[in-house]
Amino acid sequence: MNEMNETKAPPLRLKSFMSEEDGWGRAAGRETHRRLVDFVESKPGVLIFRIATEGIRRIDISFAAESVVELARRYRGKKGFYFVDLTDEDQRENWAAAAQRAGQPIMSWNDHGKCMVLGPEPSQGNVDAFQFALGRQEAKAAEYAAARKNVSITNASSKFKQLWEQGFLLRRESAADSGGVEYVYMRIR
Amino acid sequence: MTDAAVRLLSLFNQLDHATRRVVVEFEEDENGVLGYLGRAGFFESLSATVEVIPRRPAYSRALRYRGRNPGLVEVERIDRNCRDSNLLTRLTGAIARACDRRPDVGELQGAAWTILAELIDNVFSHSETPLDGFAALQVYRRGNCLKVAVSDSGLGLLETLRPALQKESSRLANLSDIDLLVEVFRRGLSRHGASRGCGLKGCADKAIKFRAELDVRLPKVRVLLVPEVSGYRPNIAFCYAGLPLIWGTHICFTLALD
Numbered sequence: 001m002n003e004m005n006e007t008k009a010p011p012l013r014l015k016s017f018m019s020e021e022d023g024w025g026r027a028a029g030r031e032t033h034r035r036l037v038d039f040v041e042s043k044p045g046v047l048i049f050r051i052a053t054e055g056i057r058r059i060d061i062s063f064a065a066e067s068v069v070e071l072a073r074r075y076r077g078k079k080g081f082y083f084v085d086l087t088d089e090d091q092r093e094n095w096a097a098a099a100q101r102a103g104q105p106i107m108s109w110n111d112h113g114k115c116m117v118l119g120p121e122p123s124q125g126n127v128d129a130f131q132f133a134l135g136r137q138e139a140k141a142a143e144y145a146a147a148r149k150n151v152s153i154t155n156a157s158s159k160f161k162q163l164w165e166q167g168f169l170l171r172r173e174s175a176a177d178s179g180g181v182e183y184v185y186m187r188i189r
Numbered sequence: 190m191t192d193a194a195v196r197l198l199s200l201f202n203q204l205d206h207a208t209r210r211v212v213v214e215f216e217e218d219e220n221g222v223l224g225y226l227g228r229a230g231f232f233e234s235l236s237a238t239v240e241v242i243p244r245r246p247a248y249s250r251a252l253r254y255r256g257r258n259p260g261l262v263e264v265e266r267i268d269r270n271c272r273d274s275n276l277l278t279r280l281t282g283a284i285a286r287a288c289d290r291r292p293d294v295g296e297l298q299g300a301a302w303t304i305l306a307e308l309i310d311n312v313f314s315h316s317e318t319p320l321d322g323f324a325a326l327q328v329y330r331r332g333n334c335l336k337v338a339v340s341d342s343g344l345g346l347l348e349t350l351r352p353a354l355q356k357e358s359s360r361l362a363n364l365s366d367i368d369l370l371v372e373v374f375r376r377g378l379s380r381h382g383a384s385r386g387c388g389l390k391g392c393a394d395k396a397i398k399f400r401a402e403l404d405v406r407l408p409k410v411r412v413l414l415v416p417e418v419s420g421y422r423p424n425i426a427f428c429y430a431g432l433p434l435i436w437g438t439h440i441c442f443t444l445a446l447d
Contacts, residue, residue: 020274025310058299060306061391090299097391101377 011084012039014068015055023059029066036071040079047170048080048188050109059091064098069119073104076167080188082107083118092118105167107188115189122168129159133169139185140174160185191327192338192441194231195264196406199340200435202320205236206342214242227251230263234323259286260328260335267312267322267341280305280326280337287328287335290447293399297444300395305337307388308440312341317349318437328446338441345407346370346389346438350378366410367428374403374414396442406432406439 015021017035019028040049051068059067072081086092086108099106099119108116115134122130132147133139141157148156160183163169169185176182204211215223223246226232230251232241251263262283265276285298305324312322322341329335343349347366350373354362361372372378377390396403396416403414413427 022274022277022306024274024277024306026314027310058302058306060303060310060388062307062310062388065388088299090296090303093395094303094391097394101390 011052012036012049012081013052013054015053017067018056021055021057023056023063023067025060026062026066029063029070032063032067033070036067037074040071040075046079047186048082050082050084050189052084053086053088053091056091059094061094061097061101064095065102068095069098069102069104069106072099072106072167073102076104077164077170080107080170080186082109082188084109085111092116095119109189115187117168120166122163122166126159126163126168129156130163130168133160133163133185134187134189137186139187140182141185142182157183190225191229191325191336192404192439194226194229195323195325195338195340196435196439198231198234198264198323199320199342199437199439201239202234202236203342203436205239206320211236211239212242213239218243219246224250228254228263229261229325229327230255230265234264234266234321259283260330262324262326264323264325267309267324267339269313269321272313276309276324277302277305280324283326283328284335284337284444288444288446291445297399300399301337301444304392304395304442305339307392308339311346311388311438312339312343318343322437330446333446334443335446336441336443338439340437340439342437345436346373346405347407354378365430366407367412367430370405370407370410370412371414374405399444402443404441404443406435408434408436 017032017039019031023029023032068081083095083106086095092108095106096118103120105117105119108118128148129144132144139160141153141160144160145151145153145156160169164171164185170188171183171185173181174184201211201213215221217223219227227246228250232245233249233251255263262280265273281298281302284301285294288294288297291297309324318341320342322339324337324339326335326337347369351362361369361378364372373389374393375390393403400416402416405412405414409430409432411429411432415427
């Protein structure tokens, strides 16, 4: 079985990890963070968690920073977290402010498959590689290099590695045709 | 007036807590300031050992009429041991009712919730005091504005921030109180390191978006931050240094009604 098939879990309903309908303050954020960590640790085979915010009235920036943003930072490079249907503009702004401060990007996907990055954006030099990776479930450096005239495999590999280190992508090892190891990069969705 | 009321309340309770004898003498009867403070719920939160001349109101108009004036949210106690999760809803509800002529009232209500959530959470997280904090709101129809004030009796923002900055950034540590305070709101600074401090910066960003003035009183300085398109800047802040000591962080933001 493809390893990727084990990576998706049912939506993580954030509300069920909160004590109240409003996410207010650092202490509440830390409490939610602890519950989220327990949940994530109970699903060792899952790499990517989609977070649904339905039922949550409001969150403030401190709550956002201590709960999901801290979770994403804790597991950066190992597991990914993204929002679905984050339609509330005020909430989106607060998640983004917290993510920006922490230097931890978090993806927000809508129904139409459009991705918005909350928090820091990829550097100018890595935007194209990021967009390439977002457009497919998996991407290899060789595929990206083959699709662009002016990008070498080494250069492509370097860009993907940076995106992985900065929390924009996940990756896993795979056996290369040459017999060595190559990395397969995955969008967080 | 509402910001002055909660600041005075904090000051009187601080003095009383420091075992000073506090006497508050009103020159007018209940038709003046005494009446306003009584209606705003001032005396319910004033330490019982503070003496009031001529006398404390015989009954509490705040208790009797609490919540009935849409233009007023009476002084609310911020008890660090018992968080009232409806407090934010009451305050933001009053803001939405007062600003219902503004086309952006829906967004404003969300932003106001975030601002108040951060300010009040700071009282719980940082003030390190046994004394209660306070919040109050007043609509001024003639002045076309509303004021929301949050006050605590802790050490003050800068007193908790400066020791951490000595280790992390000598440039920031050497700033004057006023310049450092502006940086707290403009860039976000925290005693817990660079990844924190987003709360007050987020407050300021939202306040700027809705053209709100922020008035911040710390133990000995006061800064009035007036928004411009690019944010708050020290050179357009109105600064007052060398003020009489009032412990704590006292923040008031003023919003236009339409």
